[in-house]
Amino acid sequence: MSLKHAVLALLQKEEGSGYDLSKRFKGGMSYFWSASHQQIYQQLKKMLSDDLIAVRVESQDGKPDKKIYQITELGTQALIDWIEEPSKMSRVNDAFLVKLYAGEVVDNSVLAAKIKEHVVHHQKLLTAFALLEEEYAGMNKQQRKRVMLPYMTLRKGVLGEQAWLQWAEEALALLEQ
Amino acid sequence: MSLKHAVLALLQKEEGSGYDLSKRFKGGMSYFWSASHQQIYQQLKKMLSDDLIAVRVESQDGKPDKKIYQITELGTQALIDWIEEPSKMSRVNDAFLVKLYAGEVVDNSVLAAKIKEHVVHHQKLLTAFALLEEEYAGMNKQQRKRVMLPYMTLRKGVLGEQAWLQWAEEALALLEQ
DNA sequence: CAAATCATGTAAGAAGTTACATGATTAT
DNA sequence: ATAATCATGTAACTTCTTACATGATTTG
Numbered sequence: 001m002s003l004k005h006a007v008l009a010l011l012q013k014e015e016g017s018g019y020d021l022s023k024r025f026k027g028g029m030s031y032f033w034s035a036s037h038q039q040i041y042q043q044l045k046k047m048l049s050d051d052l053i054a055v056r057v058e059s060q061d062g063k064p065d066k067k068i069y070q071i072t073e074l075g076t077q078a079l080i081d082w083i084e085e086p087s088k089m090s091r092v093n094d095a096f097l098v099k100l101y102a103g104e105v106v107d108n109s110v111l112a113a114k115i116k117e118h119v120v121h122h123q124k125l126l127t128a129f130a131l132l133e134e135e136y137a138g139m140n141k142q143q144r145k146r147v148m149l150p151y152m153t154l155r156k157g158v159l160g161e162q163a164w165l166q167w168a169e170e171a172l173a174l175l176e177q
Numbered sequence: 178m179s180l181k182h183a184v185l186a187l188l189q190k191e192e193g194s195g196y197d198l199s200k201r202f203k204g205g206m207s208y209f210w211s212a213s214h215q216q217i218y219q220q221l222k223k224m225l226s227d228d229l230i231a232v233r234v235e236s237q238d239g240k241p242d243k244k245i246y247q248i249t250e251l252g253t254q255a256l257i258d259w260i261e262e263p264s265k266m267s268r269v270n271d272a273f274l275v276k277l278y279a280g281e282v283v284d285n286s287v288l289a290a291k292i293k294e295h296v297v298h299h300q301k302l303l304t305a306f307a308l309l310e311e312e313y314a315g316m317n318k319q320q321r322k323r324v325m326l327p328y329m330t331l332r333k334g335v336l337g338e339q340a341w342l343q344w345a346e347e348a349l350a351l352l353e354q
Numbered sequence: 355c356a357a358a359t360c361a362t363g364t365a366a367g368a369a370g371t372t373a374c375a376t377g378a379t380t381a382t
Numbered sequence: 383a384t385a386a387t388c389a390t391g392t393a394a395c396t397t398c399t400t401a402c403a404t405g406a407t408t409t410g
Contacts, residue, residue, distance in 0.1 A: 032270075033270055038364090041364095065362090087273050156344050167336045171333075215370085215392090216370065219369095219392095
């Protein structure tokens with residue numbers, strides 16, 4: 001279980017509401033961690049009762065109250081402990097590759113179409129990442145140092161997407177033989 | 178839920194026992210699908226009652242009976258339907274990158290060590306994949322055609338591992354600045 | 355005026371993990 | 383002898399998904 005730690009990782013950077021966290025998961029963290037808003041709200045409840053986080057309620061005019069969560073000292077320590085402990089390799093479950101693996105039961109044209117869809121998806125991600133990289137390139141040395149670690153994860157995103165696109169070219173060529 | 182379909186994908190290639198499937202998941206499929214033996218046995222039970230698979234019991238001398246499962250026509254159709262339906266993108270949950278993302282709470286040397294561990298892991302995988310690629314290279318045209326789709330997924334494995342290694346070099350250089 | 359976004363949750367059910375359980379055979 | 387592999391499962395627990403629920407504000 002590491003949703004807890006992913007939430008701590010985000011709150012360690014900056015406090016935020018469940019909704020904020022949900023958006024941050026969907027944003028710059030989406031290619032290495034995802035979580036639904038239902039998961040997040042339930043997790044925050046547990047973490048609050050475990051004193052890993054604290055809450056501050058902000059009333060807003062018109063809108064419903066906003067619960068803003070902060071990481072506590074206990075939470076920070078839990079995060080440090082978790083980072084230092086050996087990480088078990090993440091289990092990957094990629095339905096797309098399973099479909100290809102067993103793809104002989106359908107026509108090659110179906111598979112080619114699937115791969116092309118994937119290309120579009122990965123190109124979109126790559127374009128989004130390129131924008132974030134430009135932001136980084138525009139920073140001064142100090143700023144760059146501050147965001148170095150998130151930038152490192154972004155680079156993994158970029159290299160991963162490029163690998164997918166390179167693979168797709170190969171795969172389509174193989175299919176057309 | 179696609180463990181069901183991953184099992185169908187394996188049984189469509191060749192019949193096997195729960196234990197066999199477990200090994201096949203750990204082998205050439207591990208970098209895009211993983212499943213524990215407990216999951217597999219429970220899944221097989223469900224799939225059997227849904228007539229997606231059939232079973233044949235083989236008694237072995239000395240060893241306990243072996244239950245060998247085969248995909249049924251209903252199962253094959255379920256597999257085809259699933260392959261053709263649009264696949265939602267798989268959610269990735271990579272604890273390693275979360276640790277890096279929040280890594281400012283620990284010393285850089287801890288992070289460097291983590292990255293180096295990862296390099297070792299990915300190099301091992303790449304070596305294993307290279308062996309499988311050699312096998313493919315040694316095949317004649319007909320054989321190659323027969324295993325083309327699994328080979329395509331293997332190529333994704335190779336390109337993915339190369340991306341990790343390339344990233345790790347970059348990341349270590351960044352850390353040492 | 356409709357759709358999207360902001361903002362928060364509950365509840366049931368499905369899926370996955372961890373721990374426990376057994377027992378033979380084969381390799382070191 | 384001991385560890386690893388073969389071979390199969392159950393049970394309790396945790397986690398995740400899907401569906402439901404509400405209601406205001408902002409954008410097109």
